[in-house]
Amino acid sequence: MNLDLRKAVIHNVSGDTQKQLEDTIVDAIQRGEEKMLPGLGVLFEVIWNNADANEKKMMLETLEHGLKQA
Template identity: 65%
Template sequence: MNLNLRNAIISNIASNDQNQLEATIVDAIQSGEEKMLPGLGVLFELIWNQSDEQEKQEMVEALEQGVKNASSN
């Protein structure tokens, strides 16, 4: 991913509060538009980098379950 894109995404949400961040995530997912995927990736990167090992393991487990559920549909 282009570093400028990452910085632009972070800059766009830098002043957002928790409700605004949640709305951003929900809107991006509900829209289903592929152009939103890089932004979600940057958000996930920020979450991952702020998480401890237990939280990372929980995310990986949730991801595994989500992949299994999505692939069975």
């Protein structure tokens, strides 16, 4: 089966409200299931591709800080 994961994830959430998107993200993180990681990666890719330079810098700083706390 030829499945385009990016297209499938985007299709599944494309009409969601901000609250629904938040619920999806929180649920995926709370479940801690490995199979959810690719979907979260697709969502992050969408965020990254639509962020400006300042937003990307903020995300990288947040990521760096969070990894130091892990």
